[in-house]
Amino acid sequence: MKKPSLTILGCHSSIPTNKFHPTAQILEMKGFSFLIDCGEGTQVQLKKAKIKFNKIMHIFISHLHGDHFFGLIGLLSTFHLLGREKSISIYAPKGLKEIIDVHFKWSYTKLKYGIDYIELSSKKLERIMKNEKIEVFSIPLKHRIYTNGFLFREKPNNKRKLNMEEIQKIPDIKIVDYQNLKLGKDFKTHDGIIIPNWKLTFDPPKILSYAFCSDTSFYLPIIEHIKYVDLLYHESTFLKKEENRAINTGHSTANQAAYIAKKAKVKKLLLGHYSNRFPNLKEFEKEAKKIFLNVEASEPLKTYYLE
Amino acid sequence: MKKPSLTILGCHSSIPTNKFHPTAQILEMKGFSFLIDCGEGTQVQLKKAKIKFNKIMHIFISHLHGDHFFGLIGLLSTFHLLGREKSISIYAPKGLKEIIDVHFKWSYTKLKYGIDYIELSSKKLERIMKNEKIEVFSIPLKHRIYTNGFLFREKPNNKRKLNMEEIQKIPDIKIVDYQNLKLGKDFKTHDGIIIPNWKLTFDPPKILSYAFCSDTSFYLPIIEHIKYVDLLYHESTFLKKEENRAINTGHSTANQAAYIAKKAKVKKLLLGHYSNRFPNLKEFEKEAKKIFLNVEASEPLKTYYLE
Incomplete structure (x- = not known):
């Protein structure tokens, strides 16, 4: 079995450009391919990353700001055009189904595959998916609108x-x-x-886990939910020098992301959701490293392994 | 005054890839920048083409298939994020307003600028916009859902x-x-x-005109509406050898586009909306040239002048 891995499709905030792709990532774990968020252009990024569309059976949308889901309708349409028949599960806040439905209504499209919407509304940690190998939990975040992070954990298997x-x-x-x-x-x-x-x-193999936390203000209650995860992606839209802007927009700084990682004793921290005003990603990494050593500024089309 | 020009942002059909951008183009005429269709990724293509977002005051959407408008919500959101205050006019079939509204409802976005929707429903040639310099007409096309082409004409000025x-x-x-x-x-x-x-x-300057016809079956009634235009963009999703597929999907072949151009006595024909199954665009051009000599297979980020 391949080691679990996270492939970044986009790790910038708000306005897409040729270089700055909005949030989207693929977690490959125990043979599953989970798509997490789906900003505009995600289907093109998936192709560049050589991810097979047909392997995606679960899509997780953190919240309904455009840079996290404007690529979803295009991807779902492409699935249809490619003749997909396998149904797909979409975990998202209330509203997404209405948005998708209205598109297909006006294009008179009758999808060849089913979409199972799991509407997220919990304000506590909640298990939203489980199968024989993996459990997924929603993590309440603090943002301008209702937003969840997601925690992916391999199922305990204590057999030696x-x-x-x-x-x-x-x-x-x-x-x-x-x-x-x-x-x-x-x-x-x-x-x-x-x-x-x-x-x-x-010894039985170690249980691996990944936590995705974007978008969120600096929010201490996250810590208890992500304790000891092997990989944490925590947003760092800004640097410390723009902390006020982070507070006003419901985002975090690299410094704050590192603080959360340290307190949660995670193994590794990935930064992302960068504001376009900071072209040098190494600045985020440098700032976070002062607090938490095992940190990387995530980059598009790069794969990070959980181990 | 600059010569009118058409910049192709995307000229492929259905599924976007890194090379194949769905339909979008900018017509610059008499100081106006008209955006025609807006497939996914259009805002990135606009940036690559160095088109100033703030100059776009009018957007024309031919029909509600995704490859013609999935980039619109992202572009409108970006206008908002950039602080746009100037209102914008969108000419589109019924349904588009509902689609855009539902996005902004769920992201709790109160736009800083106004959107004036002009709902198109005519089944005849109809003037949908005019100002002191330009008139725009909708051209009824024949496709699987209600679809318009657009005719842009400089206003007659007979003064010497x-x-x-x-x-x-x-x-x-x-x-x-x-x-x-x-x-x-x-x-x-x-x-x-x-x-x-x-x-x-x-002599008074010649009146220049541009006609956009995508998507459409081979449809002879178009001819009378586009007679003598200086530039015609007519879709050619397929080559002649796939004519049956064109018929079944409501599209045209390069051969048919050339026939329309010839009968309408247009000055120049641009082909586009290519199916991804034909990687060599010169094949479209070659096929059309047998019927109509002044033809080019349009390419993304290339500008064509009306003269």
């Missing part, structure tokens, strides 16, 4: 992994014994020798 | 232009005489000599 090399050395161990070994039990041979479990198995 | 070099040689001619000269009258000096008007004036 078999160490086949060692197991094959002991002819007494049969396939029927494997289940007990996975559960951590020691093995007793026919002549009464106890072989400790740790000699026959490996 | 003064030939100041000649006029200054004749001291008898005073400023009060200029009006009569512009109207084509001869001049009589104080000693009774008649100076013919053509010696003192130039």
Whole structure:
């Protein structure tokens, strides 16, 4: 199984340009491709990143400001034009369904695939999706309109992994014994020798998790929801010198994003949602590094691995 | 005054890619900048073409298929973010206002500028805009949903232009005489000599006109509306070998576009709205040239002059 990865499609705020793509990213985890936000031009960015459209079964929209979803109607239309039949789930605040429906109404389009809208309205952490491998939670953020972050966690699997090399050395161990070994039990041979479990198995794989927090003011309640995540994307629309502007617009600075990452003891921080007024992304990184060392300023079409 | 020009922002159909931009173009005529259609990514193309956003006062939307207007909501939002105060007029079929309104409702946006919607519903040629310099007409096209082309014509100005070099040689001619000269009258000096008007004036400037016809089936009634235009953009989604596909989808072939151009005796034909299945645009040009010589396959970010 591939390591989970996050591919940035766009990491700028508000006005798209040839270089500045609005928010969109793909999380690939346990064989799933989750699209998170979908600013204008996302379908072109997906193509550049060589993401297969047909693998996208779940789309998460944080809020209904244009730089986070104006590319969605185009993507959904393209799915239709390409003959998609597999239905898709869209997790978004109230309003998105009305917006999408009115487009298809006026183009007289009868979609060939279904859209399952999961309307988000919780003001607390809430599990919004689960399957056998992954759980997704909405994280309440603080912005000018109702906005969620998202927490993606692999499902706990506490079973130990078999160490086949060692197991094959002991002819007494049969396939029927494997289940007990996975559960951590020691093995007793026919002549009464106890072989400790740790000699026959490996520790279960670590559960990996990713948290997406954009757009948000500097908001301490986020911390408890994202504790110890392996990767945190936290918006940093501004630098510290524009902190007042951040407060007035419901955004954060790089300095504040780093503070949240440090307090939540996350493994790695990615910055993004940059204001176009700062062309040098390294400035964001430099500012955050003073508080939290393992930080990168995310860049479009770059992939970051969870490990 | 600059010569009227048409700048192509996008000339492909349906699915946008990094190279294939959906329909959008800017007609610059008599100091006005008219935006015609607005597929996804148009605001980025406008920036690349160095078109000043603030000069756009009129937007014409042919029909409500996504590749002709999915970039509009992003552009209108950007106008707002840039602090635009000048109102804008949008000429479009019924439905567009509802689509735009629902976006701004859910983002709780109160626009700083006004939008004046002119809802198009005529099934005949109809004048939809006029000012002191230009008239615009909707041209009924034949497509899967209600669709208009647009005809842009400079206003007739039959007044002759003064030939100041000649006029200054004749001291008898005073400023009060200029009006009569512009109207084509001869001049009589104080000693009774008649100076013919053509010696003192130039012919009035030619009236230039541009017709945009996309999307449409091969539709002969277009011809009478676009007779003698200086530039015709007529869609050619397909080549002749895919004529059946053109019929089934409500589009035209390059061959058919050329036939329309020839019958309408236009000065120059531009092809566009190409299907992505034909990567070599010269094939369209080659096919059309067999019927109509002065033809070009339009290309993004290229400017074509009316003369």
